[in-house]
Amino acid sequence: MLGARLVRAGTNVTFLVREQRRVAEAEAVVTAAGHPVPLAVHHATVRALTAEGSAFTPSLYRGVVAGREGETEHVLGAFQTRAREHDV
Numbered sequence: 001m002l003g004a005r006l007v008r009a010g011t012n013v014t015f016l017v018r019e020q021r022r023v024a025e026a027e028a029v030v031t032a033a034g035h036p037v038p039l040a041v042h043h044a045t046v047r048a049l050t051a052e053g054s055a056f057t058p059s060l061y062r063g064v065v066a067g068r069e070g071e072t073e074h075v076l077g078a079f080q081t082r083a084r085e086h087d088v
Contacts, residue, residue, distance in 0.1 A: 019049045025088075029079060032086035 023045055027037045037045075048056050063070040082088075 016050050020046060023049065026079075029083045029086065029088045032088050033082045 023042070027042065030037060048054065060070065060072055060075065064072055
């Protein structure tokens with residue numbers, strides 16, 4: 001299905017697999033914490049992150065790259081804490 005279309009389109013399959021694993025890992029943590037991700041949201045997230053030529057970049061990442069102080073460590077630290085609490 002999607003994988004076959006992506007290969008035919010010449011998309012970097014390694015990148016796609018890596019991004020889908022990241023999404024799955026994040027979804028496992030939030031689901032374990034009691035906030036399951038609806039299937040439609042999952043699909044929208046994967047599409048946004050893997051669309052060929054996409055300029056989508058989270059503001060959190062843009063801030064880190066620009067060297068701005070922000071909430072990055074707090075957000076990622078809280079996420080890591082939830083993962084550990086739920087053994088994910």
